Amino acid sequence: xxxxxxxxxxxxxxxxxxxxxxxxxxxxxxxxxxxxxxxxxxxxxxxxxxxxxxxxxxxxxxxxxxxxxxxxxxxxxxxxxxxxxxxxxxxxxxxxxxxxxxxxxxxxxxxxxxxxxxxxxxxxxxxxxxxxxxxxxxxxxxxxxxxxxxxxxxxxxxxxxxxxxxxxxxxxxxxxxxxxxxxxxxxxxxxxxxxxxxxxxxxxxxxxxxxxxxxxxxxxxxxxxxxxxxxxxxxxxxxxxxxxxxxxxxxxxxxxxxxxxxxxxxxxxxxxxxxxxxxxxxxxxxxxxxxxxxxxxxxxxxxxxxxxxxxxxxxxxxxxxxxxxxxxxxxxxxxxxxxxxxxxxxxxxxxxxxxxxxxxxxxxxxxxxxxxxxxxxxxxxxxxxxxxxxxxxxxxxxxxxxxxxxxxxxxxxxxxxxxxxxxxxxxxxxxxxxxxxxxxxxxxxxxxxxxxxxxxxxxxxxxxxxxxxxxxxxxxxxxxxxxxxxxxxxxxxxxxxxxxxxxxxxxxxxxxxxxxxxxxxxxxxxxxxxxxxxxxxxxxxxxxxxxxxxxxxxxxxxxxxxxxxxxxxxxxxxxxxxxxxxxxxxxxxxx
Numbered sequence: 001x002x003x004x005x006x007x008x009x010x011x012x013x014x015x016x017x018x019x020x021x022x023x024x025x026x027x028x029x030x031x032x033x034x035x036x037x038x039x040x041x042x043x044x045x046x047x048x049x050x051x052x053x054x055x056x057x058x059x060x061x062x063x064x065x066x067x068x069x070x071x072x073x074x075x076x077x078x079x080x081x082x083x084x085x086x087x088x089x090x091x092x093x094x095x096x097x098x099x100x101x102x103x104x105x106x107x108x109x110x111x112x113x114x115x116x117x118x119x120x121x122x123x124x125x126x127x128x129x130x131x132x133x134x135x136x137x138x139x140x141x142x143x144x145x146x147x148x149x150x151x152x153x154x155x156x157x158x159x160x161x162x163x164x165x166x167x168x169x170x171x172x173x174x175x176x177x178x179x180x181x182x183x184x185x186x187x188x189x190x191x192x193x194x195x196x197x198x199x200x201x202x203x204x205x206x207x208x209x210x211x212x213x214x215x216x217x218x219x220x221x222x223x224x225x226x227x228x229x230x231x232x233x234x235x236x237x238x239x240x241x242x243x244x245x246x247x248x249x250x251x252x253x254x255x256x257x258x259x260x261x262x263x264x265x266x267x268x269x270x271x272x273x274x275x276x277x278x279x280x281x282x283x284x285x286x287x288x289x290x291x292x293x294x295x296x297x298x299x300x301x302x303x304x305x306x307x308x309x310x311x312x313x314x315x316x317x318x319x320x321x322x323x324x325x326x327x328x329x330x331x332x333x334x335x336x337x338x339x340x341x342x343x344x345x346x347x348x349x350x351x352x353x354x355x356x357x358x359x360x361x362x363x364x365x366x367x368x369x370x371x372x373x374x375x376x377x378x379x380x381x382x383x384x385x386x387x388x389x390x391x392x393x394x395x396x397x398x399x400x401x402x403x404x405x406x407x408x409x410x411x412x413x414x415x416x417x418x419x420x421x422x423x424x425x426x427x428x429x430x431x432x433x434x435x436x437x438x439x440x441x442x443x444x445x446x447x448x449x450x451x452x453x454x455x456x457x458x459x460x461x462x463x464x465x466x467x468x469x470x471x472x473x474x475x476x477x478x479x480x481x482x483x484x485x486x487x488x489x490x491x492x493x494x495x496x497x498x499x500x501x502x503x504x505x506x507x508x509x510x511x512x513x514x515x516x517x518x519x520x521x522x523x524x525x526x527x528x529x530x531x532x533x534x535x536x537x538x539x540x541x542x543x544x545x546x547x548x549x550x551x552x553x554x555x556x557x558x559x560x561x562x563x564x565x566x567x568x569x570x571x572x573x574x575x576x577x578x579x580x581x582x583x584x585x586x587x588x589x590x591x
Contacts, residue, residue, distance in 0.1 A: 044224035045237035059430040063221035064377040065292035090177045093211040094169045102142035105130040106208040116202035117189045129160040165311035177310040197241035246410040251333040251460035252490040259455040261443035270321040272302035279315040292377040305437030319427040323455045332459040337413035340454040341440040342402035346393045348435020355393030356433040362386040365424035401451025466562040474577040489534025498528040498560040507545040514540035
């Protein structure tokens with residue numbers, strides 16, 4: 001079987017937004033299967049970068065690889081004038097309409113892109129684009145606007161480019177798939193310019209598949225899973241710009257934990273799916289029947305690889321890994337978290353062109369999976385984008401345990417720790433070039449464990465927070481008030497300053513716990529001071545007595561301040577009402 005590569009796209013970012021079939025009732029039929037797979041509690045979202053090269057595009061995926069269904073990698077980005085989407089679609093048979101009609105484009109191999117530029121408002125657009133061989137693109141695309149419950153054909157300008165790989169189209173001979181680039185100008189949606197970073201639109205994508213000349217649409221794949229065209233709540237979120245880096249709250253460093261398979265009994269499951277390191281050779285030469293079901297349990301190394309050329313899809317490979325977080329205390333604050341994989345090699349060694357750099361992205365994953373059963377087709381879809389790192393090729397085989405490559409996954413660890421779940425991640429790449437695959441050791445690599453995927457988490461506890469209580473909360477002239485101060489040690493020097501108002505007289509009678517240092521009272525300043533370095537987490541308590549020395553009726557406000565060695569301050573106040581009015585009610589005893 002021979003494969004042809006025709007017009008191909010330049011190496012740039014692409015944005016794809018899906019649309020629906022032209023009849024609403026038929027849409028609902030298409031999505032019945034998808035709804036069954038949906039995660040009711042989650043919202044699919046994609047963070048779209050601004051003005052970056054195609055190899056750094058946003059990326060998500062959906063669908064399956066088998067003889068009857070389609071799969072798509074979706075790359076997205078935005079420029080000053082337009083939003084763009086690129087879809088790489090794995091499709092066994094390619095059929096297009098040689099006499100196209102704008103209302104039946106999705107009866108053939110096509111995509112629909114749905115956009116709601118007002119976010120949650122009901123200003124909805126659909127952009128349909130069909131596969132084509134050599135003909136002009138314009139008759140093979142159409143735009144629609146949702147109006148009073150109906151998708152109405154409109155003249156909104158947008159552009160598309162398609163390409164394909166395989167035998168000639170409209171035959172009963174297997175192909176490899178096709179690709180589509182879609183650009184939607186902001187002005188076509190009534191906007192003056194590109195949206196500000198952080199702007200949220202709604203988005204959805206649909207793959208329409210036709211595998212015979214006479215048949216109806218054979219299958220339809222949707223993103224998100226529960227997407228229904230006329231129900232905006234089922235659409236995904238398109239967020240302009242990347243998420244801000246994680247900034248931890250103020251905390252005191254408590255320590256660092258290392259999580260690796262076999263270390264302290266940790267079980268870190270991982271697997272690659274797809275073509276792995278041999279382009280799915282076990283599924284060849286036909287690939288479609290078996291490739292999507294390949295499993296590599298127990299393999300000692302893994303591959304992360306993608307290409308822009310749809311002809312090469314058997315070489316696509318993703319990586320999944322799950323880290324337990326049980327070693328991280330419930331009250332710990334995550335200061336930082338780093339995923340480390342140890343690179344052992346690259347795809348394309350000794351080839352021309354040689355190995356290329358890879359922009360490997362990390363995504364959260366919501367579902368559990370089993371290393372012995374996970375495949376390309378049943379692996380979880382991408383959750384939220386977390387981070388990305390450029391990984392350069394290796395010129396020679398590295399010494400053991402390989403070259404460490406790092407990803408900052410702090411935000412993902414915080415999310416999982418807060419939810420009480422393991423850290424589940426997926427790694428994939430929007431790479432375009434040949435030989436961009438990168439090989440890493442897996443959790444199954446032999447030896448002492450060095451070289452296995454590793455999660456390192458720096459954690460801390462909240463800054464020393466001082467608390468102060470007064471008892472009683474009201475007192476007359478000459479009566480005493482007991483003050484209690486509490487805080488926790490940080491393992492470093494802390495300085496306490498407690499200023500007594502002039503309405504109070506120091507009476508002493510100090511008791512304390514958690515420290516051996518007696519606080520000092522400075523009469524001329526009405527000031528109590530203390531300085532010590534209690535052990536990390538040590539509970540410190542100081543109690544003392546003061547006497548009310550005023551006849552005035554007033555609120556006595558007492559301020560205490562605790563300062564750590566970095567100069568970070570926490571303060572609190574206590575209030576006592578001096579000489580308050582009191583109202584006494586008679587006690588009536590009923591005989």
